[in-house]
Structures are given as C-alpha cells and as structure tokens.
Amino acid sequence: MVKRILIIEDEQIMSDLLQRKLSEEGYEVLLAGDGEEGLVKMRSGKPDLILLDIVMPRLGGIEVLEEMQKEPDLKKIPVIVISNSGQPVELDKAQRLGAKDWLVKTEFDPAEVIEKVKKNLGE
Amino acid sequence: MAKDLNKIPDQEPEALENSKRIFSQLPLPACLIGDNGIILGVNDEFGRLSGYSANEMEGRSFENIFFERNEAVSAMEGAVKKRIELRLIAKNGLSVPVNLFLSGKKEGQKGNIAVLYDMTEAKKSRELLEERVERRTKDLEESRTALMNILEDVEEAKRAAEEEKDRTMALISNFTDGLLFFDKRNRLSLINPKAQSIFCTKAGEVTGKHMASLGEIEKMRPLKEMLGDDIRDVSREEMALNQNLIVEISTISVLKQGEQTGTLVIVHDVTREKMVEKLKTEFVSLSAHQLRTPLSAIKWTLKMFLEGDLGKITEEQKEYLGKTYQSNERMIGLINDLLNVTRIEEGRYLYKLEAADPAVLVQDVVDSLKEQIKNRNIKFTFLKPKKKISEIKADEEKIKLVIYNLLANALAYTPQGRSISIFIEEEGGEVKIGVKDEGIGIPKDQQGRIFTKFFRGANAMKVDTGGSGLGLYISKNIVEAHGGSIWFESEEGKGTTFYFKIPKGGRQGA
Numbered sequence: 274m275v276k277r278i279l280i281i282e283d284e285q286i287m288s289d290l291l292q293r294k295l296s297e298e299g300y301e302v303l304l305a306g307d308g309e310e311g312l313v314k315m316r317s318g319k320p321d322l323i324l325l326d327i328v329m330p331r332l333g334g335i336e337v338l339e340e341m342q343k344e345p346d347l348k349k350i351p352v353i354v355i356s357n358s359g360q361p362v363e364l365d366k367a368q369r370l371g372a373k374d375w376l377v378k379t380e381f382d383p384a385e386v387i388e389k390v391k392k393n394l395g396e
Numbered sequence: 397m398a399k400d401l402n403k404i405p406d407q408e409p410e411a412l413e414n415s416k417r418i419f420s421q422l423p424l425p426a427c428l429i430g431d432n433g434i435i436l437g438v439n440d441e442f443g444r445l446s447g448y449s450a451n452e453m454e455g456r457s458f459e460n461i462f463f464e465r466n467e468a469v470s471a472m473e474g475a476v477k478k479r480i481e482l483r484l485i486a487k488n489g490l491s492v493p494v495n496l497f498l499s500g501k502k503e504g505q506k507g508n509i510a511v512l513y514d515m516t517e518a519k520k521s522r523e524l525l526e527e528r529v530e531r532r533t534k535d536l537e538e539s540r541t542a543l544m545n546i547l548e549d550v551e552e553a554k555r556a557a558e559e560e561k562d563r564t565m566a567l568i569s570n571f572t573d574g575l576l577f578f579d580k581r582n583r584l585s586l587i588n589p590k591a592q593s594i595f596c597t598k599a600g601e602v603t604g605k606h607m608a609s610l611g612e613i614e615k616m617r618p619l620k621e622m623l624g625d626d627i628r629d630v631s632r633e634e635m636a637l638n639q640n641l642i643v644e645i646s647t648i649s650v651l652k653q654g655e656q657t658g659t660l661v662i663v664h665d666v667t668r669e670k671m672v673e674k675l676k677t678e679f680v681s682l683s684a685h686q687l688r689t690p691l692s693a694i695k696w697t698l699k700m701f702l703e704g705d706l707g708k709i710t711e712e713q714k715e716y717l718g719k720t721y722q723s724n725e726r727m728i729g730l731i732n733d734l735l736n737v738t739r740i741e742e743g744r745y746l747y748k749l750e751a752a753d754p755a756v757l758v759q760d761v762v763d764s765l766k767e768q769i770k771n772r773n774i775k776f777t778f779l780k781p782k783k784k785i786s787e788i789k790a791d792e793e794k795i796k797l798v799i800y801n802l803l804a805n806a807l808a809y810t811p812q813g814r815s816i817s818i819f820i821e822e823e824g825g826e827v828k829i830g831v832k833d834e835g836i837g838i839p840k841d842q843q844g845r846i847f848t849k850f851f852r853g854a855n856a857m858k859v860d861t862g863g864s865g866l867g868l869y870i871s872k873n874i875v876e877a878h879g880g881s882i883w884f885e886s887e888e889g890k891g892t893t894f895y896f897k898i899p900k901g902g903r904q905g906a
Contacts, residue, residue: 286693290700297705357688358735361748361793378692379728382699 276394279303279320281311281337282355283329287378291324294383295390308332312340315347322394323352324386325372327363335363338370351393355386425494425512429458433472445494445514447487458510463491471498472508484512493519574643574663580656582607582627594643594663595619619661623647627659634666642670673741681738684731691731694724726862733866736797737849740873746794749878751787751901754795754820754827755780761799762818765807772807775815785820788827789901794874798882801867802831802894808860810835810891826880826897837888846884847872855888871896 278300282288285306292302303318305311309332315323327334334354341347351373356363359377367375373393376386419426425442427435438446438453446453446461453461459468463483471480483491493515498508568575574591578584583606587599595602595615602610607627611620618635622645632644648660698721700706702714709717739745762769762778769776788795799818806816814834821828836855838846845851850865875882875896886892 284689284693287696290693290696294700294705357692358685379688379695379732383696383705384699384703 275299275301276321277301277303277318278322278324278390279305279311279315279318280324281305281308281314281329281334282324282326283307284326287326287355290383291386294387298387298390300390308334308337311337312347315341315350316344319346320350322390323350324390325352325354327354327356327358327367335366335370338367338372342370353386353389353393419509422511425514427453427458427510427512429472429508429510433458433469435461442512445486445492445512446484452487461485468496471496481515492516573665576661576663577650578607578627578659578661580658582625582659584610585658591663594637594641594665619645619663623661627661632664640667641665642667677738677741680734684735684738687731688728691724691728695721695728698724730864733864733870736870737866740870745873746791746877749789749791749901752790752792752795754785754788754829754898757790757792757796758799758818758820758829761796761803764800765803768804768807769816772810773812774807774810775813777815777817779817779819781820781822785822785827786900788878788898790878790898791874795878795898798871798874798896799829799831801871802896805867805894806831806833806835806892808863809833809856814891822900823897826899828895828897830893830895832891832893834891837890837892838884838886839888843884843886847882 278295280288280291280295280302282291282304283306288304288306292304295302303314303320305314307329311323311325312332314320325334325337332340338352341350341352348371352367352371354364354367354372354375356367356375356377357379359380364375374389376389381389419428419437420439422439423441425439425445427438427442430436435453435456435458438448438450442453443449458472459465461484462468463485467480468482479495479497482494482496484494486492495513495515497511497513499511568586568588571588571590574594575586575588576584576591577586583604584602585604587595587597587602592599597613597615602613602616606625607620607623608625610616615637618637622633622635623630627647629647629649631646633646634642635645636642642665644664644666646662646664648662649656650658650660697706698717701709701717702721736745758778762776803816803818810816810833816831816833818829818831821830836859838853839855842851842853846853847868849869851869852863852865856863872882875898878898880896880898882894882896884892884894
C-alpha cells in the first residue's frame with residue numbers, strides 16, 4: 274500500500290523539492306502551507322507520516338504539535354520536524370510534544386530526508 | 397653743729413643730749429634739716445648709705461643730695477608726713493634708691509628730720525621680680541603666639557579638610573554611578589542620590605542600617621542577596637533590578653593603613669548598553685535565521701540537480717553546480733558561526749552538560765572530515781589513547797565544534813604532504829585534547845590576538861580568504877564555558893599545536 278506523507282512547510286520551494294523527491298520514491302504527498310492548513314489536511318487525509326516546519330505564519334509547528342496531542346487520532350501519526358534554526362531548546366520542546374525525529378535544513382539534503390522518512394515508517 | 401643747736405633755744409640741754417644720742421644711733425639713715433632746707437647733721441647710717449662723712453654733708457642743701465631735686469623740695473614744703481621714692485646721689489656718683497620719710501612739722505616751720513630707707517635691696521628684688529614677671533610675660537606671650545599659630549594651623553587644616561570634604565561630597569553627590577559606603581561593621585553610612593534613585597529609596601530610610609536588614613527593604617533586597625551580609629568582593633557583576641533597569645555591581649574595600657575601614661559599592665547603570673547589545677545580537681540572530689531559509693533552498697535544489705533528481709545535466713554543468721554547492725556550504729558555515737557568536741553573547745550558549753567519551757567525540761569529527769582529509773593529501777593520525785579515557789561533562793555538539801574548528805584550521809593551513817595529528821591525554825582532573833599540524837604557523841606578533849573575534853593571521857589570509865575569523869573565538873568561549881582552558885604553541889613556517897582541557901565529569905568525574 275502506498276504510504277501517504279503530509280508536508281507542512283511555508284517555504285514553497287522546500288515543499289516542492291521534498292514533494293518531488295518523495296514522489297520519486299513512490300510516496301503519495303499532501304502539501305500544507307501553514308499549521309492551520311496542516312491540521313485540516315491531517316484530519317481529512319490521514320497521513321502515515323508528517324514532515325513539519327517550525328516557523329510558519331498563522332500556526333507554527335510547535336502549536337501544531339500541541340493540537341495533535343489533544344486528538345488521539347492525530348497523536349499517533351509520527352512527526353519529523355524540519356527545523357531551520359536547529360536550536361536545541363526548540364528541538365527539545367518538539368520532542369516532548371511527541372515529535373519522533375528532527376532534522377536541520379541546512380545540514381541535511383533531500384536524500385537524507387528520505388532516509389529519515391523510511392526509517393520512521395519502519396521501512 | 398653748736399651753731400645749729402643754738403637754733404633750738406627752747407629745748408632743755410638734757411633732752412637735747414638724748415635727742416642727739418637717739419639720732420646718731422638710729423639704725424636707719426637720717427638727717428636733720430634746718431628751716432632753710434640746709435642739712436644740719438647726719439647720722440652714721442646716713443654716712444654708710446651715702447658714702448659722705450658728716451662734715452661733708454653738713455651745710456649742703458637737702459634737695460641737692462637727690463637726683464629728683466624738685467620732688468625733694470616739694471616734699472619738704474608739704475604739710476603732711478609722707479613717703480616718697482627718690483634717688484640719693486652717693487659719693488661715688490651712683491644713685492641709691494631710697495624711700496624718704498619726713499617727720500611732720502609744725503605750721504610755717506621748715507626744720508625737719510628726714511629718715512631714708514635704703515631701697516637698694518628692695519628695688520633689686522623688685523627689679524628681679526619685675527624681670528621675672530617680664531620674662532614670664534614674654535614666655536607667655538611667646539606661648540600664646542605659638543598657640544595662636546597652632547590654632548591657626550588647626551583652623552587652616554580644618555578649613556582644608558572641610559573644603560576637601562565638600563569637594564568629595566560634591567563628587568559623590570553628582571557621580572553618575574550609584575555609590576553606597578558601608579562601614580567596617582557593614583552598616584550603610586552613605587548613599588548618593590544616584591543610588592537612591594536606582595534603588596527607589598531615600599537616604600533617611602536606609603542610612604545606618606546593616607546590610608542584613610537592608611534585605612527587608614524590597615528594592616534593596618537584590619543587592620543584599622548578591623553581596624550577602626558580609627559584602628563579598630564582586631567586580632562588574634550584572635544584576636537586573638527590573639526589566640528596564642540592569643546594573644553592574646562592583647565592590648572596593650576601603651583600606652586605611654592596611655586596615656579595612658569599610659566597603660564602597662559601585663552601582664553602574666548598564667541598561668542602555670545591554671539594550672543596544674541585545675538589539676544588535678537579536679538583529680544578527682534574526683538576519684542569520686532569515687538567511688538560512690534561502691540557503692537551505694539553494695542547498696537542496698543544487699543537491700537534487702547534482703544527484704540527477706531534476707533531470708540529466710552535462711558534466712560541465714555538474715562541475716559548476718558542484719562548485720556553487722561548495723560556495724553555498726561555506727556561506728552556511730559563516731552564518732552558523734555568526735549565530736554561534738550571537739548565542740555566546742546572549743549568554744545562552746551551552747545547552748546540556750552530559751557525560752561524554754572524548755575519544756568518541758574526536759572520532760565523530762574525524763569521520764565527518766574524512767573526505768577533506770583524503771582530498772588534501774595529508775598524513776593524518778589519530779593517536780588513540782592506550783587506556784580508556786575518563787568521561788568529560790560536556791555539551792557534546794559544542795565540544796565537537798571545538799575539535800572540528802581546530803582540525804579544519806589545521807587542514808586549511810597545512811601544505812600538501814605534511815602531517816597532522818590529534819591526541820587525547822588525561823592530566824589530573826582534566827582531559828586534554830591536542831591538534832598538531834605542520835602548517836604555516838602563527839606569526840609571533842599576532843599570537844596575542846588569535847582568539848579575538850574576527851581576527852585572522854596575516855599569513856592565513858593569503859592561504860585561505862574564506863575564513864570568518866570566528867572559529868577560535870567560538871572555540872575559546874565553548875571551552876571556557878565548560879570550565880576548561882585553550883592555548884597553543886606555534887612557530888611560523890613550522891607548525892602549530894592547539895590544546896584544550898576540559899574537567900572530567902560523568903560517573904568517573906571528580
């Protein structure tokens with residue numbers, strides 16, 4: 274069965290690149306440009322995994338994680354945080370709110386993101 | 397004498413004889429004066445006093461035997477008995493001080509008996525006394541003058557002291573820093589207006605109070621908590637009194653002849669500096685963050701081109717894109733350095749201190765630089781310790797950054813074919829890590845500035861123009877935040893060895 278991945282990222286080129294890479298790898302990709310849209314899409318689309326940016330307009334990544342904690346259905350979806358800053362404080366907070374893994378954008382490239390996705394989907 | 401006696405016709409001869417005997421034997425100098433003021437006779441005592449014999453005296457005018465002739469005349473003409481001071485002219489020409497007594501005489505009668513008291517001795521002793529009084533007076537006068545001088549000096553000193561005090565008080569009052577002076581029993585004896593305004597208090601409320609009881613005044617509590625009841629020594633320690641008031645506290649022991657007479661507490665308002673510093677740091681931090689997003693997009697795009705994810709590209713295109721990718725990586729490195737510096741300056745740099753195996757940290761960094769080491773054609777050795785090295789208490793990522801910076805520098809500044817080695821040793825309570833290269837070295841005159849922010853050695857600039865001059869500054873801050881130290885040995889043209897030490901920690905930790 275094709276795994277569905279939701280990318281919540283406001284920087285369009287980043288989500289485009291990720292979508293392309295993930296599609297090449299055979300995943301089905303959903304896109305959301307901010308946290309609010311992300312919550313709507315995860316409720317309707319039931320993704321197997323979420324790639325979540327932290328700094329976003331309207332609703333940020335940390336708030337998205339907080340919302341997900343309140344809903345059992347959403348809480349069990351694995352989340353990989355894609356962080357711009359890589360600040361330990363931020364990453365720690367994300368992990369406490371259930372994020373399974375994280376990566377810092379400037380330190381990773383799309384191929385490595387795929388590795389993390391596969392690992393977290395148990396593939 | 398017989399002629400004279402005849403002039404006293406009414407006197408009986410026997411009585412006259414008696415008178416003469418009494419007169420001649422009188423133990424005081426005396427002379428008999430006739431009505432016309434002529435001396436009729438003198439006794440023996442008179443002769444002794446004046447040096448004249450009776451014969452020489454008789455027939456002379458009485459007033460002529462004194463220096464003060466007029467006074468003698470008026471004394472003889474006077475109606476009453478009186479004593480006057482005169483000077484007798486002795487035969488040797490000297491004057492003899494005498495007191496003259498003239499016996500009372502009847503109306504119209506000039507005849508008289510004059511009795512003289514020799515005042516020589518009396519006068520001498522009086523003179524002596526006078527001289528003594530004079531001397532004493534002079535002494536007193538001198539003492540008084542001396543005393544007056546002393547008083548004037550004291551007055552002057554007092555005036556000078558008061559002037560000095562006024563000047564000091566003016567200085568203290570108008571000083572732009574807050575000043576508090578505690579006496580040797582740690583009681584507040586002085587607080588200047590600036591300090592009063594900083595602590596929102598009045599001198600009257602706090603002066604005289606012990607440091608311990610100042611803690612009861614809410615505004616003063618932070619100061620008491622920082623310095624303690626005994627006022628410990630501090631130098632420029634920061635204290636936030638509220639969000640808009642940050643001060644730096646310093647204390648100075650006031651000594652007098654080696655003994656402490658009190659403590660001066662200086663309160664320097666650094667709110668503005670801190671604000672500016674914070675704004676600057678925030679600006680750099682924000683811009684660095686903002687720069688990272690597009691840099692990530694470029695990195696990912698280039699990487700996907702290079703890996704063929706975005707379609708086939710020619711070898712030439714690949715080469716250019718590869719170089720662009722490297723430039724972008726360098727830019728990311730610079731931005732990361734800037735961010736690290738802002739975090740150091742915001743004082744929130746070290747994150748979590750956990751027990752870490754230094755050999756593992758070094759190995760991780762060596763692995764991450766494997767490609768570069770291979771490309772540089774350098775003889776590289778990691779001298780692994782023979783026995784297990786103790787763990788250190790460290791923020792792993794930060795210590796790895798230090799090792800990375802030192803190793804990356806060694807790689808950048810060591811020519812092809814030379815060697816670089818890295819080693820770990822245990823020294824007492826610390827673990828020492830060293831990176832030794834055979835590179836260009838650090839010029840002697842620049843060695844003192846090597847850990848300064850943005851500083852780059854002149855020879856290093858020629859070899860590699862891309863460095864930020866932040867690596868060693870960041871490394872030093874990281875090592876010192878761990879309670880360690882960093883230093884180097886270097887000779888220009890021969891090579892450099894950088895060392896750093898971190899205290900042991902974790903389970904085996906001291």
